[in-house]
Amino acid sequence: MAQNNSYDHLAVHRWMLRDTVRNEAYRQAIFRVVKPGDVVLDVGAGTGILSIFAAQAGARRVFAVERSAIAEVAKRIIRTNGFENVIEVVAGDLEDVSLPEKVDVIVSEWMGGLGVDENMFAPVVMARGRYLKPGGKMIPARVTALVAPAYVDEMDEGLAYWRSRPHGIDLSDISTLTANESHMLQSDVRPEDLVAPAQPLWSHDASEITLEETDAGYGAKLHFTAERDGRIAALATWFVADMGGGISLTNAPDQPPTHWGRLLLPLDRTLEVKRGMPVDVTVNCLPAGPSKSEFEWDVQVGDTLDRHSTYRQRPSE
Numbered sequence: 001m002a003q004n005n006s007y008d009h010l011a012v013h014r015w016m017l018r019d020t021v022r023n024e025a026y027r028q029a030i031f032r033v034v035k036p037g038d039v040v041l042d043v044g045a046g047t048g049i050l051s052i053f054a055a056q057a058g059a060r061r062v063f064a065v066e067r068s069a070i071a072e073v074a075k076r077i078i079r080t081n082g083f084e085n086v087i088e089v090v091a092g093d094l095e096d097v098s099l100p101e102k103v104d105v106i107v108s109e110w111m112g113g114l115g116v117d118e119n120m121f122a123p124v125v126m127a128r129g130r131y132l133k134p135g136g137k138m139i140p141a142r143v144t145a146l147v148a149p150a151y152v153d154e155m156d157e158g159l160a161y162w163r164s165r166p167h168g169i170d171l172s173d174i175s176t177l178t179a180n181e182s183h184m185l186q187s188d189v190r191p192e193d194l195v196a197p198a199q200p201l202w203s204h205d206a207s208e209i210t211l212e213e214t215d216a217g218y219g220a221k222l223h224f225t226a227e228r229d230g231r232i233a234a235l236a237t238w239f240v241a242d243m244g245g246g247i248s249l250t251n252a253p254d255q256p257p258t259h260w261g262r263l264l265l266p267l268d269r270t271l272e273v274k275r276g277m278p279v280d281v282t283v284n285c286l287p288a289g290p291s292k293s294e295f296e297w298d299v300q301v302g303d304t305l306d307r308h309s310t311y312r313q314r315p316s317e
């Protein structure tokens with residue numbers, strides 16, 4: 001049954017479909033991994049673009065499973081492109097549908113700002129257990145999230161205003177609420193905004209991870225050393241996906257922009273650092289129900305511990 005969420009609407013799909021970096025990485029990986037005659041499952045097919053790539057690559061049959069109302073648009077686009085005899089749109093939640101045969105390849109676009117935070121990974125792993133043939137392939141194959149302490153002017157200046165007691169009124173609640181808004185997802189982060197080189201936060205192999213592990217949440221404690229004198233106002237995060245077939249996809253700051261932007265986890269206040277100072281970082285991501293996640297993070301510089309925060313993201317609402 002279609003869920004009442006933003007994936008019902010064309011706007012979010014237009015946004016993803018205009019991301020040529022994303023689309024090209026999927027297209028190239030699908031063309032390298034899918035072999036003529038393969039059966040393919042597209043988990044969360046949206047408008048059907050990944051299913052069409054699979055059909056173009058020579059798949060014999062493609063199951064395009066989509067639970068939102070956009071499934072009707074997928075049917076139209078698939079027909080317009082002449083693939084209605086290859087691609088079967090299965091309208092429904094992956095958990096509720098039943099497919100008539102096993103598949104050689106599962107493709108899905110399940111990545112969020114922290115690699116895994118849209119809670120779409122669990123259905124993909126469930127699909128693997130139910131439908132993937134032994135030796136079958138997953139696209140993407142592995143996704144690694146990275147994090148680095150950062151100072152991003154635009155974000156810090158915006159928050160500083162709300163902390164400055166404008167008109168003598170304490171509006172720090174606005175700063176806290178603003179810091180936790182999802183627009184932080186599309187932040188522009190440049191390589192020079194990073195105070196220390198990024199480190200892997202967590203990494204997930206789509207063929208190996210168990211369903212219990214995807215449900216359990218993820219956490220990491222990392223130790224950085226400031227590379228230069230500067231300030232830290234946030235943790236900048238992004239991901240690198242090994243798509244398979246030697247293709248990778250990333251929203252890293254030094255790479256061409258994607259619709260993901262970068263996820264920033266802001267601090268309550270700006271911390272001064274000197275080159276060589278230790279910066280200790282803890283980040284936890286706790287799946288908190290369908291299509292939402294709860295993040296906790298803290299940053300310690302020297303003896304100063306800044307904030308144990310919670311951030312809720314609801315990409316589908």
Ligand SMILES: C[S@@+](CC[C@H](N)C(=O)[O-])C[C@H]1O[C@@H](n2cnc3c(N)ncnc32)[C@H](O)[C@@H]1O
Pocket residue numbers: 007008016017043044045046047048049050065066067068070092093094095108109110120123
């Ligand atoms: C990030 S979008 C990707 C859409 C499309 N594959 C693309 O690449 O443009 C994820 C899609 O998965 C769908 N979805 C999420 N969880 C699902 C589930 N458990 N079963 C079926 N569809 C799901 C959403 O409705 C949404 O359309």
